[in-house]
Amino acid sequence: MKETDRQLETIKRNTVEIIEEKELKAKIDKSLSSGIPLRVKYGIDPTAPDIHLGHTVPIKKLKDFQDLGHRVLFLIGDFTARIGDPTGRNETRPILSDQDIKRNLSRYREQAGKILDLEKTEFVYNSSWLAPLSLSDLIRITSIFTIAQVLERDDFSKRYREGKPIFMQEFLYPLLQGYDSCALQADVEIGATEQKFNLLAGRTMQEAMGQEKQAVITMPILVGTDGRMKMSKTYNNHVPLQSQPEEMFGRLMSITDTAMEEYYRLLTREREAVFLEDISSDPRKAKSKLARQIVGEYFGLEAGEKAETEFDRVFREKQAPSDIPGFKVEPGLEDVQGMVLVIDLISAAGLAPSRSEARRLVIQKAVKLDDEIVADPSARLKIRDGQVLKVGKRKFARLEKS
RNA sequence: GGGUAGGUUGCGGAGUGGCCAAUCGCACCAGACUGUAAAUCUGGCGGCUUACGCCUUCGGAGGUUCGAAUCCUCCCCUGCCCA
Numbered sequence: 441m442k443e444t445d446r447q448l449e450t451i452k453r454n455t456v457e458i459i460e461e462k463e464l465k466a467k468i469d470k471s472l473s474s475g476i477p478l479r480v481k482y483g484i485d486p487t488a489p490d491i492h493l494g495h496t497v498p499i500k501k502l503k504d505f506q507d508l509g510h511r512v513l514f515l516i517g518d519f520t521a522r523i524g525d526p527t528g529r530n531e532t533r534p535i536l537s538d539q540d541i542k543r544n545l546s547r548y549r550e551q552a553g554k555i556l557d558l559e560k561t562e563f564v565y566n567s568s569w570l571a572p573l574s575l576s577d578l579i580r581i582t583s584i585f586t587i588a589q590v591l592e593r594d595d596f597s598k599r600y601r602e603g604k605p606i607f608m609q610e611f612l613y614p615l616l617q618g619y620d621s622c623a624l625q626a627d628v629e630i631g632a633t634e635q636k637f638n639l640l641a642g643r644t645m646q647e648a649m650g651q652e653k654q655a656v657i658t659m660p661i662l663v664g665t666d667g668r669m670k671m672s673k674t675y676n677n678h679v680p681l682q683s684q685p686e687e688m689f690g691r692l693m694s695i696t697d698t699a700m701e702e703y704y705r706l707l708t709r710e711r712e713a714v715f716l717e718d719i720s721s722d723p724r725k726a727k728s729k730l731a732r733q734i735v736g737e738y739f740g741l742e743a744g745e746k747a748e749t750e751f752d753r754v755f756r757e758k759q760a761p762s763d764i765p766g767f768k769v770e771p772g773l774e775d776v777q778g779m780v781l782v783i784d785l786i787s788a789a790g791l792a793p794s795r796s797e798a799r800r801l802v803i804q805k806a807v808k809l810d811d812e813i814v815a816d817p818s819a820r821l822k823i824r825d826g827q828v829l830k831v832g833k834r835k836f837a838r839l840e841k842s
Numbered sequence: 843g844g845g846u847a848g849g850u851u852g853c854g855g856a857g858u859g860g861c862c863a864a865u866c867g868c869a870c871c872a873g874a875c876u877g878u879a880a881a882u883c884u885g886g887c888g889g890c891u892u893a894c895g896c897c898u899u900c901g902g903a904g905g906u907u908c909g910a911a912u913c914c915u916c917c918c919c920u921g922c923c924c925a
Binding site: 602603604605665666667674675676677689690691692693694695696697698699700722723724725727728731751752754755756781783784794795796797799800801803804805806817818831832833834 | 847848852853869870871872873876877878879880881885886887888889890891892893919920921922
């Protein structure tokens with residue numbers, strides 16, 4: 441009994457809702473007495489190959505379960521990805537091709553492994569049970585729900601009200617996700633709050649199929665670096681796991697001050713009293729401590745510290761980074777007198793997407809050669825080996841001449 | 843099947859014959875400032891062998907016109923109403 445409460449305590453940290461807590465408790469009890477671990481399901485769409493910090497919130501919860509001795513079923517929705525989960529979207533998702541999906545799969549494992557113990561994680565693909573379903577199977581599944589029930593879902597009703605298209609296949613999505621729970625005989629399913637409808641569909645479906653209903657745990661949705669919208673790659677306010685430590689550090693430094701508290705709470709183990717004090721006494725320091733901790737978690741403490749030093753160097757002291765990518769100045773760029781047009785140099789070095797953009801940057805005084813502003817777009821420069829070209833705050837190239 | 847409203851530059855959304863590369867908001871970029879790639883302010887934000895010049899763009903294809911995102915024809919896509 442005592443152990444059950446202890447487990448429940450750990451599980452409850454940072455959750456938004458547990459449906460139903462009583463059921464979960466009973467499941468834990470049963471698991472403890474029988475020695476059979478709970479089957480904890482978490483599903484992800486292999487639509488975008490990158491996990492970002494927002495995804496780590498529920499994944500960290502999986503880790504909690506893992507540490508408590510339970511079994512994590514990491515579901516890759518390779519089949520449902522073809523449908524596209526409409527959750528949280530006002531529009532239809534593009535359908536991915538088989539190749540796209542396949543290409544994305546392997547990277548998940550690697551990234552999830554930064555949080556989860558892969559030895560104890562079972563990766564499952566829902567195509568293995570969804571693909572063989574027959575039409576009559578599908579009809580049986582669809583007969584469990586009514587149109588009105590599915591339409592009740594927030595994003596569907598919103599789209600319906602706004603006169604935006606909803607395709608039949610999207611309607612199927614929650615049902616198939618629910619069916620996944622049946623196929624896996626899940627005891628618990630974890631998801632972000634926006635997944636609630638889909639998670640509950642699992643309960644309905646399991647009950648209809650004569651299984652014990654899964655407990656549903658919803659986790660908060662991490663706000664993006666803008667501090668307003670949820671973290672999502674499409675809003676470009678995300679912090680991907682797969683990146684350079686320096687890049688991750690920088691992205692974390694760009695979160696709005698108001699988001700710091702949430703990031704500390706959901707992404708670190710820092711004690712509440714400590715980070716609240718840090719934030720109120722010195723916000724800048726608190727933010728870099730946060731960034732250092734998170735970078736440290738994924739790349740190691742040393743990398744976290746190095747990223748911080750580098751950040752200070754480049755953005756606070758406005759010096760060149762210690763490691764600047766080199767760019768070989770080909771003789772073809774130079775004119776007869778050995779001079780190079782700035783705009784040619786910038787675009788050849790890949791520091792601007794187009795020559796027009798390069799021109800604008802020059803005019804805006806964003807371009808420096810060895811700390812000297814080059815403001816004339818028609819300027820011709822004499823390049824010496826080892827000079828540093830800086831474009832904007834973040835783009836550098838060390839010029840090499842052979 | 844009938845009727846009707848729409849499809850505009852990353853997103854949202856103006857524009858309904860020349861003043862439109864196309865208002866504005868968001869996102870993004872740059873500069874200033876600062877406590878940071880926060881906040882705030884200012885500017886930029888299709889492309890071009892170097893730019894009061896040229897080229898491409900407003901669902902697609904044709905057409906009218908000196909001139910079209912704006913008018914016409916056909917086609918494709920979406921919403922709503924009726925059946």
